[in-house]
Amino acid sequence: MIQDKHQTNGHELENLIDSAIKKVGGKKENDICRYLPTGSGGYIHHFTMRKMKHENPKKLVTMIRQHILNEEKPTAVPPKPRAARGSRKRRDQFLFTKEDIERMLNMARLAGDKEMIRKLTPRKDLKQIKRELISSIRHNQIDHELWNCYVETVTTAEAIPR
Numbered sequence: 241m242i243q244d245k246h247q248t249n250g251h252e253l254e255n256l257i258d259s260a261i262k263k264v265g266g267k268k269e270n271d272i273c274r275y276l277p278t279g280s281g282g283y284i285h286h287f288t289m290r291k292m293k294h295e296n297p298k299k300l301v302t303m304i305r306q307h308i309l310n311e312e313k314p315t316a317v318p319p320k321p322r323a324a325r326g327s328r329k330r331r332d333q334f335l336f337t338k339e340d341i342e343r344m345l346n347m348a349r350l351a352g353d354k355e356m357i358r359k360l361t362p363r364k365d366l367k368q369i370k371r372e373l374i375s376s377i378r379h380n381q382i383d384h385e386l387w388n389c390y391v392e393t394v395t396t397a398e399a400i401p402r
Contacts, residue, residue, distance in 0.1 A: 253297050260308040274316045276303050282320025357385065358392075366393050 260272045270286040278284050284292075284303075292300040308314045336344075341360055348356035364372075369390045376383050 250297070253293060253301055256301055256304050256309065260304050263308055264314055272304070272308060275308050275314045277307065277317045278320075280320070283317040358388075361385070361389070364389065364393075366390075366397065369393055 257269055257272065260275075261267070261269065264272055264275055266272060269289075273286045273289050274283045276284040276289065278288075289300065345357065345360040348360060369386065372383075372386055373390055376386060
């Protein structure tokens with residue numbers, strides 16, 4: 241007898257869901273989720289609604305009646321505000337073009353600011369630095385910055401445990 245009552249509740253719930261879908265102009269069950277608010281703000285997730293269908297159908301019936309069927313014109317609940325994702329650009333960082341960095345690098349060279357030169361010089365891998373060093377030696381040119389870059393890269397590579 242209890243199962244029959246649960247069955248009719250299931251049929252009643254399905255009928256309510258169908259009429260709610262028609263009222264909001266949706267095509268599937270998930271479309272009514274946007275009209276059912278949650279306690280923490282925003283609308284109910286479709287997984288939560290599906291779980292409520294089986295675990296707490298009375299509450300779901302109440303929510304559907306209150307927010308969709310008893311309303312003359314149901315209003316969609318605004319989505320819950322989400323935290324910014326890591327892929328979004330940070331507003332407090334400057335965006336420099338390649339030309340901007342080159343200009344700052346030239347200004348640092350003119351000022352003789354070795355620390356700024358080191359920070360603005362693009363990182364090169366060890367193979368590329370070796371090639372450039374060998375090339376400069378073949379052309380009888382001395383490039384102290386390149387040598388310092390080589391020394392720094394080698395010491396950094398040795399410091400990293402493998």
